[in-house]
Amino acid sequence: MTAVQSTSSTTNKVLGHPLNAWYVAAWDHEVTRKPMSRRVANRPLALYRTEDGKAVALADACWHRLAPLSMGKTMGKDGIQCPYHGIVYNSAGRCVSMPAQETINPSATVPSFPVVERYRYVWVWLGDPTKADPDLVPDMHQMSSEEWAGDGETIHADCNYQLVLDNLMDLTHEEFVHSSSIGQEELSESDFEVTHDGSTVTVSRWMHNIDAPPFWLKNMRDKFPGFEGKVDRWQIITFQAPSTINIDVGVAKAGTGAPEGDRSQGVNGFVMNTITPETDRSCHYFWAFMRNYRLESQLITTQLRNGVHGVFGEDEEMLKAQQAAIDANPDYEFYNLNIDAGGMWVRRLIERMLEAEGRLVPTA
Amino acid sequence: MAATNVEVWQQATVIETQSIATDIQRIVLEPSAPKKAEPGSHVDLKVMIDGEQDKRSYSVVESSEDGKRLAISVMKAPQSRGGSLFMHTLKPGDTLEITQPLQNFPLRVGAERYILLAGGIGITAMINMARVLKNLKADYTFVYAGRNRAAMAYLPELQELHGDNLVVHVDDEGTSLKVDELVASADLETELYMCGPIRLMDVVRRAWTERELNLPDLRYETFGNSGWYDPEEFIVRIPRLGVEAKVGQGRSMLETLEDAGVDMMFDCRKGECGLCEVRILELDGAVDHRDVFYSERQQHAAAKMCCCVSRAVTSKTGAKSDADPHRGPAVVTIEVS
Incomplete structure (x- = not known):
């Protein structure tokens, strides 16, 4: 496992990932009776479902000669067979059949990782299994609630997962990266407020009496046909350690009380993001856009998903270029701006988790 | 991790x-x-x-x-x-x-029910597991069997920590472990982890199989250091190589053959993998199979043995008194790969 260098400014350019945490390995629909391979937190996993539909995550390397189990096939009630020499493991990772012998070597096991299926995702725990409490799965209830509708995708991002967290914790970048959809200059002109506790960080920003950018004007008109006029816009970003960020976003007709809590004259969405480190320089970025209006419209679901797909494509391009620039300039450091307060708290909480795991190596 | x-x-x-x-x-x-x-x-x-x-x-x-x-x-x-x-x-x-x-003996978190079984010094492998199960508030029974209390390490500490979850069996007190009763308390949702003398583990394995429980739910670790018989000195011969060597009480057959310059293949050296298997051509005595590689049927056939742990003995029945004190050591004649 990679040791992490700490600096007092908590601005590591390549931040390690805690292992005692739930990470999304896949969307629920991706995991089937046909095994698939996915690397999570530097560990290749074979994911499949048992006959009863239970999701299983085994290390994707046979005990015998490390052939990838994900290339094999499911067998019996809950087993998977290595494609190379036919060794069969059950969902606990125990060998249940060995070729050419009447007994089974008691040492023949592959690690089986704790799995929880929740909020349309399959979550895995790669750290100490005795600490794998399902109550620690981050709250993403909008993903599977009758009061919310929407859909999402996965981005395979060629950057350290922390760069995605930085990106989401400060939305000032929307003005520059997403100028044609959600960007507007009021973003960097408005004030924001940062709060935190032991495992969450919240960044709130309100923009009053502004023009709705194209993305939000379209959403307002879906709910209020023919809408014209000014809006109050909000972005309330909530980080849950180590890598989930839900963003409460929306606009309402200006002056109708949204900042005070009455959002009835507006449209509200939640951008659900959970980032799973793949390697030190790549991650699986699972996102969805959920809304609480016009729930019946599959058209709007598709339009929103496609719209966000376009927006996040712009982020992906930037993140990849940023990682390349980081790697090309190993002797240059990061510096911080006032707008990084949210992202800096995120880094500090993650570093505390790494420290608790004994994996944060302070610099001398 | x-x-x-x-x-x-x-x-x-x-x-x-x-x-x-x-x-x-x-x-x-x-x-x-x-x-x-x-x-x-x-x-x-x-x-x-x-x-x-x-x-x-x-x-x-x-x-x-x-x-x-x-x-x-x-x-x-x-x-x-x-x-x-x-x-x-x-x-x-x-x-x-x-x-x-x-x-080599990982504890799986998430079973419905656990039985931990320690025989004698085998307690050392189970203490850490039991502590974790207690912390997880898992449903577990911790069974500790020994000859007498004075020989049972950690007994007071374990009683204090595990309370009623700890069941103690002491031979000298007439409360010996009854394996059939223990295994009868297991069901298809139970995982049994054990460490102890090979006699105990063999008996448990047989009871487990008879009860038609899933074999992968029976977990054990063996360091290949106990058998059905006390170790005796015996003779090993490989006619093709002209080798004859005396396997001392404190040496394994594999080590003795290595000492004699035979190019032996092996891996685990604890009777699990089967790589050190030798073919038995002739046997004067009996084989004390101390491996877990062969099935009972194969062990009974005595056509092959795992030379890393298994030994030749003079006794035919397992009773020590059965051995004739006046006869010579057991002799096993083998062929190697």
């Missing part, structure tokens, strides 16, 4: 030693590259026997969170080849070479 079994050799300093039961010494080590030991793990360490270096494996009884305190416990075995005697001479401040904790 997934267990890794890549051996990282390092120095360890003995920081405490204590006699905790008849012939059992507790030794606390501080490794130079500490790593927390997960339940079921062991360390390999280098011992000196008659000026020669050898390797031994001991279960980790306790590990601090940071891995800077690893406790093991060593029983002075009467038939020891010298490793346990060496371990009993260690004093605080001594150093020796050890690996980081290695894992």
Whole structure:
């Protein structure tokens, strides 16, 4: 496992990932009776479902000669067979059949990782299994609630997962990266407020009496046909350690009380993001856009998903270029701006988790 | 974190030693590259026997969170080849070479019900597991069987920690373990983890099979160091190579053949993998199969043996008194690959 260098400014350019945490390995629909391979937190996993539909995550390397189990096939009630020499493991990772012998070597096991299926995702725990409490799965209830509708995708991002967290914790970048959809200059002109506790960080920003950018004007008109006029816009970003960020976003007709809590004259969405480190320089970025209006419209679901797909494509391009620039300039450091307060708290909480795991190596 | 079994050799300093039961010494080590030991793990360490270096494996009884305190416990075995005697001479401040904790006996978190079974010094492999199950508030029964209380290490501490979850069986008190009753208490949702003499483990395995429970739910670890018979000196012959050697009480057949210059193939050296298998051409005596590689049927056929752990003995029935004191040692004639 990679040791992490700490600096007092908590601005590591390549931040390690805690292992005692739930990470999304896949969307629920991706995991089937046909095994698939996915690397999570530097560990290749074979994911499949048992006959009863239970999701299983085994290390994707046979005990015998490390052939990838994900290339094999499911067998019996809950087993998977290595494609190379036919060794069969059950969902606990125990060998249940060995070729050419009447007994089974008691040492023949592959690690089986704790799995929880929740909020349309399959979550895995790669750290100490005795600490794998399902109550620690981050709250993403909008993903599977009758009061919310929407859909999402996965981005395979060629950057350290922390760069995605930085990106989401400060939305000032929307003005520059997403100028044609959600960007507007009021973003960097408005004030924001940062709060935190032991495992969450919240960044709130309100923009009053502004023009709705194209993305939000379209959403307002879906709910209020023919809408014209000014809006109050909000972005309330909530980080849950180590890598989930839900963003409460929306606009309402200006002056109708949204900042005070009455959002009835507006449209509200939640951008659900959970980032799973793949390697030190790549991650699986699972996102969805959920809304609480016009729930019946599959058209709007598709339009929103496609719209966000376009927006996040712009982020992906930037993140990849940023990682390349980081790697090309190993002797240059990061510096911080006032707008990084949210992202800096995120880094500090993650570093505390790494420290608790004994994996944060302070610099001398 | 997934267990890794890549051996990282390092120095360890003995920081405490204590006699905790008849012939059992507790030794606390501080490794130079500490790593927390997960339940079921062991360390390999280098011992000196008659000026020669050898390797031994001991279960980790306790590990601090940071891995800077690893406790093991060593029983002075009467038939020891010298490793346990060496371990009993260690004093605080001594150093020796050890690996980081290695894992061949992982505890799976998430079973409905657990039975942990320790026989004698096998308790060392179960203590860490039991503590984790207690912390997880799992449904577990911890069964500890021994000859007499004085020989049962950690008994008071375990009683205090596990209360009614700990069931103690003591031969001298007439409360010997009844394996059939124990296995009858297991169902398809139960995982049984055990460590103890091979006789005990064989009996449990048979009862488990008869009850038609799933074999992968029966977990055990063997270091290949106990058998159905006491070890005796015996003769091994390989006619094709013109080899005849005497296997001493404290040596294995594999070691003896290596000493005699035979190019032997092997891997685990504890009777699991089957790589050291030899073909038996002729046998004067019986085979004490100490491996878990062969099925009962195969062991009974006595056509092959795992020479890393299994031995030839003079007795035919298993009763020690059965052996004729006037006859010579058992002789096994083999062919090797």
